Amino acid sequence: MGKTGEKFEKLLEIMKTLRGPNGCDWDKKQTHESLIPYLIEESYELVEEIKAKNYKNMAEELGDILLQVIFHSQIATENNSFTIDDVIDTLIEKLIRRHPHVFGTEKEFSYKRWEKIKALEKGEKKYSIIGKVNKSLPALSLSRRIQENAATVGFDWNNIEDVYDKVYEELNELKKAKNDYEIEEEFGDLLFSLVNLSRFLKVDPEVSLRKATEKFIKRFQKMEELILKDGKKLENLSIDELNQYWEESKN
The missing domain is CATH 1.10.287.1080 (MazG-like)
Incomplete structure (x- = not known):
């Protein structure tokens, strides 16, 4: 086993210990359902680091995502639902099956074929190009x-x-x-x-809207600073006065 494999085994053992009799009370109480908010939060934090091109923090956030995979797998192991080996085996099989142009006889990638393979995987009797x-x-x-x-x-x-x-x-x-x-x-x-x-x-509409929202936040906060600097209160200003400060905040 290489160093990566050894580190992965250590990670699994740490999670098993945290969920064990002498482990952490908080970790032991968690369920698949209780972890959902953390999975969503960690995903958004990773997105932020990717957008910022902060690769050091990105490595940390990817670790937090990996923790979620390990956490859910340990809970499932305890419930006799599935194991981390099942997770890995399923992923390996899926990657090979969905890339017949790499691991099979197809000559090139086809998005239509990709969606059809996904539909067949899920046992859908009627195939739709829109996909599930x-x-x-x-x-x-x-x-x-x-x-x-x-x-x-x-x-x-x-x-x-x-x-x-x-x-x-x-x-x-x-x-x-x-x-x-x-x-x-x-x-x-x-x-x-x-x-x-x-x-x-x-x-990307999600990215574009998020950037527009972040720009609004930045300008609004700048406007608040300008108003405070002039010794005024935002709530006491007219819309015309606010618009004037808004224009100043763009500079």
Whole structure:
């Protein structure tokens, strides 16, 4: 066994000890369900480090993700559900099966074949090119994934100008909406068309929206600093005064 294998075995042993009779009370109380918030939190923290290109912290956050894998596997072992070996074996088999162009006789990668293999793996009797998409995905990511799958068979716009026209069309329909139900529906259609536009612009909508939100936060906090510096209170200012400070915060 190489050094990596030895370290992995040590990691497994540490988790087993933490969950054992003389282990940590907090670790022993955890279940698959109780760990869900931590898995989500660690995933977002990893995303932040990737975006920041902070590779030292990225290594740490990847370790936290690995901890979640080890943690869940240990709980499953105790419950006789599955083991870490099952996790690894399943992953190895899946990677080989989904890459017939590397490990098999196919000549090149096919996204359509990839989705079909996934459907067969899950025992789906009826295959859809859209695939069985994880509906737990954030809405923007889910929308983009569905659109990408549909585009693999040519169900897509011919050019970006058509997409812009669709965005304007959906915006006009939103303006004409008469009640809450129609507003919600038309707003959703508008967002869906904007995600389509993001594909043509080669922009990730999740990343783009997050950056816009972070920019707003930064500017708003700068505006608060400017107002405080002038000895004023934000809540006492008119909208015109706030807009003036907002413009200053952009510099």
